[in-house]
Amino acid sequence: MLQEEKKRYSEDDLKEFEVLISQKLEATRSELNYIKEALSKRNDSGTDNTSGNSKLLEDGADTSERENLSQLAARLQKFTNQLELALVRIKNGTYGICVDSGKLIPKERLRAVPHTQQTIEAKLKRA
Numbered sequence: 079m080l081q082e083e084k085k086r087y088s089e090d091d092l093k094e095f096e097v098l099i100s101q102k103l104e105a106t107r108s109e110l111n112y113i114k115e116a117l118s119k120r121n122d123s124g125t126d127n128t129s130g131n132s133k134l135l136e137d138g139a140d141t142s143e144r145e146n147l148s149q150l151a152a153r154l155q156k157f158t159n160q161l162e163l164a165l166v167r168i169k170n171g172t173y174g175i176c177v178d179s180g181k182l183i184p185k186e187r188l189r190a191v192p193h194t195q196q197t198i199e200a201k202l203k204r205a
Contacts, residue, residue, distance in 0.1 A: 084182055087174045091185070096168050099192045103161045110154040117147050160193035167195075176200050 087095070167173035174183050178200035187198060196204070 085175075086171060087182065087185075092168050092173060095173060095188060095192060096165065098189065099161050099164050099168070102192060103158065103165075106154055106158050106161065110151060110158060113147050113151045113154065117144065117151065157193070164193045178204070 164173060174188055175181070176183055176197045177195045179197060181197055183194060183197050187194060194201075
């Protein structure tokens with residue numbers, strides 16, 4: 079008799095992923111808060127009226143760094159949202175199931191990319 083292919087992960091498996099995602103979420107939120115603080119401090123400074131080329135260079139470098147931090151903050155915010163949605167999928171029992179094929183996403187992939195909703199095969203087909 080053929081063993082029926084698993085359709086969902088066990089409660090223990092889901093608990094493992096919930097812990098992993100929660101840890102990543104906490105670390106990501108911490109990093110995001112740090113960047114937001116750095117951005118707000120940068121916005122508070124820079125009010126002196128000194129002139130000269132070095133000030134212009136500093137302003138340009140500061141603007142570039144602020145843009146980089148803003149982009150990083152946006153990526154971290156998106157990642158935070160994706161992790162939060164993964165926790166919702168754990169709660170409603172759909173975590174680890176590929177949205178394209180309906181197959182279980184391998185545990186190794188979920189450990190590496192815990193917010194994924196696709197098997198690697200499905201992702202490559204979409205690309």
